[in-house]
Amino acid sequence: MTAATAPTHHIAPTISLGTRLAGFSHLLRLAWRRDRILIPSSVLGLVVLSVGSAQATLALYPTDEAASTGLAGVLANPSVVALYGPIAAQNADALAVFKTVMMGAFLTAVLGFVVVRRHTRTEEDAGRLELLGAGVVGRWSALAAAVTLGTIAVVAASVLSGLGLAALGMDPIGSVAFAVSWLAAGLAMVGVAAVVVQLASTTRGAAGLGFGFLGAMYALRAVADSADPGTLAHGLGWLSPLGWSGRVEAYGANRTWLLVLGVLTLVVGVAAAVVVLNRRDLGAGVIPARNGPRRARRLLAGPLTLVTRLARGTILGWTLGMILMGVVVGSLLGSVNDMVSDPAISDLLEKLGGSTGSVVNVYVATEIHFVAAAVAAAGIALVLRIVGAERSGLGEVVLSTPTSRARWFGAHVVLPVVLATGLMALTGAVVGLIGPEVTPEAPSLGASISATLAALPAIWVLIGVAAALAGALPRFAPLSWGVLLVTFMLTELGRMTALPSWVLDLSPFTHISPLPSGSFEVVSAGVLTLVALALIVGGLLAYRLRDVT
């Protein structure tokens, strides 16, 4: 039995590239077929984000002179720079893309990562790659197909956005630089994704590593961009792909050569991934899946604690997000007066927020609408988990125990209602703590919290819509997202256009009391609360009467 001692674990170096990539084109086509909605719609969303926001900003600040008045307020605020990165130059074009360079680079990187993960670790985790791997498919084919498709998605979003900006009449070289700012981060993240999906052994593990990396890179560049140029802290920004995006300085210095860094990271990442891939088993990773506790905590004993436990990460994420939002809004209050020295803009803000009074208060009222929409989205997502559970079969598992449908349904409504209340209070508190530090005009802590809490009835209505759909027509439950979008747009854009007031009144956002400077409208809040209650109760009744499949 000497043969048994022969080393068999090395990949024979004679295997040709063609063998290792066998089936590549089939896998690429399969991946494209599965992503033919996801990728085009994400790319379109990113293009609309960059071009739409640039167009809107150019309408407000059409000239370089108008732009530099707007810039003064923005640049004075370190928290804005930390959030969005530095502004490239004092001109209208640079201001037009000021917000979307960093936000878009981040989202493009997310897109690249998600596409790569979907066709590698997710497939492997689900066992589908094993099915394919048993056919004539090379060891590198899945990775190659995923990286190719991820690269295509990133390139499409970046290049089309650059073209769109140039089509608006913005500086062509600057538009190329803008595309590069997204490409550098996106391509780098595709390379990082290739490695991450080899290291982690589960889809969730890969998500944790990938998004953790992206978050760390964002934080690194936030610190670096806030620091003075020439310091060590500022120099650290070169380590972050998102730092590169800002340092391209589109419509300013236009450092298009930074694309090299993105491409280089992609190449190194793929090479490293191949090295790991050659050494590991199918289905395994370098980092093993983390185990859980042997026994459940005492608290995990009912539907509400179960739903809360399952949403733990989501709740934490929203909490951190709303604190960040509060910090930004609160610290911006100091520069609101500079930003809206133009009477046309303060008029616009008044329309958006539906509120009058001091500019600072009007600004707070406007931002509360956006905060409320975000919190409503968090609530809707939690309500819709009951539909997801029904689809996966987990609802059946719970409902076959002595858990009544009312308690199971109730848990999916109580958690979002409580979370929404907590998030609104938290955001109000952060704004109320930071605002008065930067300007005496800012609302006090109490006034700020009351103002955010006053928006709750509108949020409850949207949670109610999701609950009614989940209870009665689970197939149509995702329409809740459409209701959120349409009602929000109706109020925010409707006030600027000549829509009849009864149309505007259909949206719960229209009835949010215009605090902090206006008065609390008890009737509106009461009616919204009753509508929310009716929707929730209606959903529950329907849920108790229908088949749970």
Place this chain on the structure above:
Amino acid sequence: MPDVISVSGLHKSFGRTTALDGLDLSVREGEVHGFLGPNGSGKSTTIRILLGLLRADRGFAAVLGRDPWHDATDLHRQLAYVPGDVVLWPSLSGGEVIDLLGRLRGGIDEHRRRRLVERFELDETKKGKAYSKGNRQKVALVAALASGAPLLVLDEPTAGLDPLMEEVFQSELTALKAEGRSVLLSSHILSEVERACDRVSIVRAGRIVDSGSLAELRHLTRTRVRAVLTTAPTLQEVHSWRGLHDTVVDDTELRCSVEADHLGELVAALGNRGVASLTCQPPTLEELFLARYQAQPDAGGAPPSRSTQEQPV
């Protein structure tokens, strides 16, 4: 003794598809009842109605003497269920799921839980996502078996288990029976049913085509007979023997299948004529089920001639 599950004339349609078409089922207290049928025959729909997840269009259903739709919550205190395709929460460990389900059912027998985890060799620390199909099934089985519920509803519980674990399941089933608990066991594995079940019901196209103990079911089916006679029988003679099917006469050899009621007559008649050799073969379980699965609802479970010709006697 009252029936723990009593169903009659159950109808259920999903849109234009009829899932149940007048299904009857009775499970007696303390018995393990096999619930058999091809895929899509209505087993899982029946179970979901018994759990109060679906509402029957027509017909009567009672579980432990109560209406499964109206009294679902109370009923579930006395019932444990293992779904056919076990899904677990990806972020919860197996141990957490067992504890959670136990607590939702109103408590768990710690001693029994520990013993079952050991017997099924379950790693409780793995998370839902990391388990194989068999291990997910073990989690659900441990949770159900560790509950003190007097009625267990198990939907193909051993489909993902290896033979060793199936053996453990069988012995646990025997232990349940000894405790006087009742089990509705939907299964495709005939040996499992033969070993564990007191009675079986065979469902086809939303109706029960046969129900009873295995001995009773066997009785309804024909026995295959192959006889070599001392002299060749005449055709007239063969026709005079009652209850014969698929008869083939080849010189002195007679091959046929005979209805259970006429087996004695035939053996006596053959004996009178003089037999050189005689083999009688009762239907195998597989044949029994194949016959019921394939038969038309009105054919009364007669085995099709195809199966008798294919099988060498």
